[in-house]
Amino acid sequence: MRKIFSDKFCPFCELINKNIITLGPYPSSPTIKIQKPKIVFQTPNLIVTPDIAPIVPFHLLAITRMHEVSFLSYFNTPEFNLLKNWVIDYIYKKTTLHPLIFEHGGCSSIDYSSACIQHAHIHFVPMNHETKIEILKKIAHELNVSVGKENVKNSNYLMINAIEDNYLFWPDQKNLHQFFRFIISEHFHEVQRHSWQKCLTNEQIEKSMYWYSLVTVDQ
Ligand SMILES: [Zn+2]
Numbered sequence: 001m002r003k004i005f006s007d008k009f010c011p012f013c014e015l016i017n018k019n020i021i022t023l024g025p026y027p028s029s030p031t032i033k034i035q036k037p038k039i040v041f042q043t044p045n046l047i048v049t050p051d052i053a054p055i056v057p058f059h060l061l062a063i064t065r066m067h068e069v070s071f072l073s074y075f076n077t078p079e080f081n082l083l084k085n086w087v088i089d090y091i092y093k094k095t096t097l098h099p100l101i102f103e104h105g106g107c108s109s110i111d112y113s114s115a116c117i118q119h120a121h122i123h124f125v126p127m128n129h130e131t132k133i134e135i136l137k138k139i140a141h142e143l144n145v146s147v148g149k150e151n152v153k154n155s156n157y158l159m160i161n162a163i164e165d166n167y168l169f170w171p172d173q174k175n176l177h178q179f180f181r182f183i184i185s186e187h188f189h190e191v192q193r194h195s196w197q198k199c200l201t202n203e204q205i206e207k208s209m210y211w212y213s214l215v216t217v218d219q
C-alpha cells in the first residue's frame with residue numbers, strides 16, 4: 001500500500017478548489033508553489049492541465065473536478081470524447097505528435113496501487129507513431145492479456161487507449177508502481193522522470209518548470 005497524501009490533502013483538489021499547486025518539500029527537492037495553475041481546457045466535470053512533472057514537453061493531464069478515484073465511468077461518453085479530441089488537436093498543433101493516452105486508476109481511497117496520485121487523472125504523452133508502437137510492444141510484453149472494462153470495476157487497473165475508441169484494461173498488480181511512466185521515460189532515456197516526485201528534485205526542477213511553461217492557455 002502506497003499512500004502518498006493524507007485524505008485531507010490532495011494536490012488536484014487544491015488546484016481545482018484553491019487555484020494553487022503546492023508540493024514538497026521532498027528529500028532533495030524544494031517546496032513547489034504554482035499560483036494560478038494553467039487550465040487549458042474544461043468541461044462540466046473535467047479539466048485539462050499540464051503535468052507539473054512532464055516526461056516530455058506538452059505532457060498533459062485530464063483531471064476530474066470532483067475527487068474521484070478513476071475515470072472508468074467517463075470512457076466513451078460525449079464529454080470525455082470532446083475533451084480527448086480537443087487534447088489530441090492541441091498536442092498536434094503544438095508538437096505535430098499524437099499522445100499516448102493512459103490511466104492508472106483506482107477503486108479505493110486507501111490503496112493507490114500503481115497510481116501516482118489517487119485523484120482520477122488521465123495522462124496524454126506526446127510521441128511519434130514509431131515510438132508509440134515500440135512502447136505498446138513493451139507494455140504488451142510486460143502485461144498479461146487485457147480484460148474488459150467490466151472486469152476492473154472493483155479493482156485498481158491500468159488503461160491504455162491505443163487507437164480511437166479502443167480502451168484496453170489490465171488489473172493492476174502491486175509491483176508496477178508508476179509502471180507506464182517508467183516504460184515511457186525509459187524509452188526517452190529520461191528514466192529518472194518516471195517518478196513525478198523525482199521530476200521535482202533540485203536536478204530536474206528547472207527542466208520541469210521550463211516544459212510546464214511551454215503549455216499556453218489559448219483563447
Ligand atoms: Zn482530490
Ligand SMILES: [Zn+2]
Nearest residue numbers: 115116117121
Ligand atoms: Zn499519474
